Amino acid sequence: MSDSFQTNSGLPVSALYGPADRGAEPPEPGRFPFTRGNYASGYRGRTWTFRQYSGFGTAEESNSRYRYLLDQGGTGLSVALDLPTQCGYDSDDPEVTEEVGRVGVAVDTLADAEVLFDGIPLDKISTSFTINGTAAILLAFYVAAAEKAGVPRAKLTGTIQNDILKEYASRGTWIWPPEPSLRLIADTIEFCAAEVPRFNAISVAGAHFRDAGANAVQEMAFTLADGVTYCDTVIERGRLTIEQFAPQVSFFFYTHGDFFEEIAKYRAGRRRWATIVRERYGATADKASMFRFGCVAGGASLYAPQAQNNIVRVAYEAMASVLGGVQSMFTAAWDEPFALPSEESATLALRTQQILALETGVTRTVDPLGGSYFVEALTDATEARIIEIMDDLEQHGGMVRAIEDGYLQGLIADEAYQLHKDIESGTVPVVGVNRFVADEPAPDLATYELDAEGRERQLKRLAKVKDERDGAAVQASLDALARAAEGTGNLMHNLIDCANAYCTVGEMVATLKAVWGEFQQPVVF
Amino acid sequence: MPARVLVAKPGLDGHDRGAKIIARTLRDAGFEVVFTGIRQRIEDIVTIALQEDVALVGLSILSGAHIALTTRTVEALRAADAGDIAVVVGGTIPPADVPRLLEAGAAAVFPTGTPLDEVVSRVRELTAASTSP
Numbered sequence: 194m195s196d197s198f199q200t201n202s203g204l205p206v207s208a209l210y211g212p213a214d215r216g217a218e219p220p221e222p223g224r225f226p227f228t229r230g231n232y233a234s235g236y237r238g239r240t241w242t243f244r245q246y247s248g249f250g251t252a253e254e255s256n257s258r259y260r261y262l263l264d265q266g267g268t269g270l271s272v273a274l275d276l277p278t279q280c281g282y283d284s285d286d287p288e289v290t291e292e293v294g295r296v297g298v299a300v301d302t303l304a305d306a307e308v309l310f311d312g313i314p315l316d317k318i319s320t321s322f323t324i325n326g327t328a329a330i331l332l333a334f335y336v337a338a339a340e341k342a343g344v345p346r347a348k349l350t351g352t353i354q355n356d357i358l359k360e361y362a363s364r365g366t367w368i369w370p371p372e373p374s375l376r377l378i379a380d381t382i383e384f385c386a387a388e389v390p391r392f393n394a395i396s397v398a399g400a401h402f403r404d405a406g407a408n409a410v411q412e413m414a415f416t417l418a419d420g421v422t423y424c425d426t427v428i429e430r431g432r433l434t435i436e437q438f439a440p441q442v443s444f445f446f447y448t449h450g451d452f453f454e455e456i457a458k459y460r461a462g463r464r465r466w467a468t469i470v471r472e473r474y475g476a477t478a479d480k481a482s483m484f485r486f487g488c489v490a491g492g493a494s495l496y497a498p499q500a501q502n503n504i505v506r507v508a509y510e511a512m513a514s515v516l517g518g519v520q521s522m523f524t525a526a527w528d529e530p531f532a533l534p535s536e537e538s539a540t541l542a543l544r545t546q547q548i549l550a551l552e553t554g555v556t557r558t559v560d561p562l563g564g565s566y567f568v569e570a571l572t573d574a575t576e577a578r579i580i581e582i583m584d585d586l587e588q589h590g591g592m593v594r595a596i597e598d599g600y601l602q603g604l605i606a607d608e609a610y611q612l613h614k615d616i617e618s619g620t621v622p623v624v625g626v627n628r629f630v631a632d633e634p635a636p637d638l639a640t641y642e643l644d645a646e647g648r649e650r651q652l653k654r655l656a657k658v659k660d661e662r663d664g665a666a667v668q669a670s671l672d673a674l675a676r677a678a679e680g681t682g683n684l685m686h687n688l689i690d691c692a693n694a695y696c697t698v699g700e701m702v703a704t705l706k707a708v709w710g711e712f713q714q715p716v717v718f
Numbered sequence: 719m720p721a722r723v724l725v726a727k728p729g730l731d732g733h734d735r736g737a738k739i740i741a742r743t744l745r746d747a748g749f750e751v752v753f754t755g756i757r758q759r760i761e762d763i764v765t766i767a768l769q770e771d772v773a774l775v776g777l778s779i780l781s782g783a784h785i786a787l788t789t790r791t792v793e794a795l796r797a798a799d800a801g802d803i804a805v806v807v808g809g810t811i812p813p814a815d816v817p818r819l820l821e822a823g824a825a826a827v828f829p830t831g832t833p834l835d836e837v838v839s840r841v842r843e844l845t846a847a848s849t850s851p
Contacts, residue, residue, distance in 0.1 A: 277730065288759060289730060291781075291786055291787070292730050295781065364732050365731075365732015365756045365757065366730075404733075405733075405734075405735050497830070531810075606738045609738065610738070610739050613739050714756065716754070718738040718741040718742050718745075
């Protein structure tokens with residue numbers, strides 16, 4: 194019933210595909226360039242990881258939630274931080290009172306990290322932090338908290354998102370300008386490679402471009418371009434080879450509703466990244482050129498009207514992700530467009546993945562769509578378009594330039610505006626929104642009410658830490674950080690010293706701001 | 719002379735997709751649009767509103783903090799002797815909060831899903847006193 198025969202990203206789709214439409218035969222799964230998947234055994238050896246996102250409020254609340262999840266057999270934690278922590282403000286900053294503890298846990302000092310991970314065996318579980326602007330500082334807290342609890346840093350496993358470029362263009366938790374931010378990311382990558390070898394220093398995320406309005410092909414192209422920028426930065430410093438750090442680089446996307454386009458996006462992305470790592474950086478080891486990714490099924494593809502339709506959308510999106518070869522997946526709850534998911538809707542979202550993995554049979558054979566005339570042709574067309582977009586960005590002067598002058602933000606805003614208009618006019622059909630519209634009352638929106646008591650407890654702990662810490666040690670470690678920032682050395686040891694002296698996130702951020710300045714956002718719409 | 723309006727993103731929440739769509743829609747409808755970008759302090763929004771001599775301020779809020787942020791904006795404009803600048807609010811707004819926002823001094827509220835034409839015509843009405851497009 195689509196009004197035009199093209200994918201949502203504008204790639205043309207023919208009525209019929211045959212042998213002539215397919216390019217070279219892709220090699221079998223597990224072989225470069227991995228079009229058909231990273232692993233020869235596909236999901237037979239191991240299914241993808243079912244992820245659950247959790248954690249908000251104070252360190253105490255999150256800690257008891259984590260202990261519960263571990264008691265239930267969980268092996269990994271996912272830490273969501275509140276916006277002040279993400280943007281580099283302390284909880285007692287009057288500018289951010291409204292936001293303390295709202296979308297995640299507030300972490301001001303090492304004392305909060307100690308409470309957050311109290312009684313949790315950090316040598317046995319992995320911890321994933323959704324943190325970007327202040328990722329290096331949170332990593333310093335994590336290392337310091339673990340060592341205080343007797344766990345050596347070499348035993349720590351987990352991930353920090355640590356992808357600042359997409360923050361400038363879409364998510365918004367930037368602090369410093371791109372150049373020093375890239376340096377800090379390279380510092381974390383080098384530090385992890387040398388001292389925390391089981392910890393992933395970066396997860397390059399396209400999901401936020403998508404949520405801001407980018408189409409599927411743009412999402413993949415922008416994300417690979419970010420990946421190239423990070424790898425270039427590390428390689429240019431000359432302290433690590435591509436083989437030493439590329440296996441720790443992973444990716445993260447949204448899967449939306451255009452079924453075959455999403456499958457082709459992941460197959461094309463996997464092939465393109467492997468090719469880039471081999472051709473641009475000369476990597477020879479397969480492990481270095483593998484494109485490992487997680488995804489969320491849902492996001493901006495879900496709608497509030499007739500919200501239960503979202504259950505169906507998420508199920509199709511989850512299947513597309515699996516047919517594209519995803520390594521870990523989060524399925525969104527159907528009520529997400531207007532509420533924090535209820536326990537019931539969150540469970541249903543998880544069940545969607547379990548039914549897919551255990552009942553539908555899609556995991557029985559590896560890359561079941563491999564060799565399909567249409568899927569291979571669409572994969573080729575998607576990759577060609579990704580190359581065009583990446584070339585355009587390179588010609589514009591690279592990602593940093595495209596962010597600083599707002600070119601990238603403009604591309605995303607154009608796409609978001611057009612899609613909004615197309616949905617309003619009905620050109621793009623959305624069931625329940627512009628087709629088969631029911632006369633129903635707007636759903637009740639539940640917004641998360643701030644826990645004033647929790648905030649008070651957070652402020653009290655911060656005041657106590659500031660009162661009891663050694664002021665001279667605080668000043669000395671911040672001064673050393675400032676001096677190191679003026680040079681070119683790795684800052685991670687300075688940040689760990691600051692953490693151990695109980696400096697606050699806000700103090701460390703302000704110290705670096707004094708040296709590096711702040712990002713000046715281009716205003717584009 | 720077309721009416722000037724300010725589209726503003728207060729607070730730390732960086733979701734600006736809606737704000738940018740509204741800014742572009744108003745520009746296409748003939749308004750002179752100033753967009754603040756994200757993460758603006760209330761006092762900065764008021765300063766820009768005065769400097770740019772706008773007839774209306776549109777706040778885009780998805781963080782759940784809409785009541786407090788709207789109240790503070792209306793009060794700050796009044797304190798700056800600019801209470802004649804209309805304040806409208808859009809974003810993730812529960813239906814029950816619409817009357818509370820109007821009480822707090824908002825001239826109109828546009829929850830997610832409001833048709834763009836409706837936003838344009840309300841903004842046109844509210845800025846009719848200044849020279850409108």
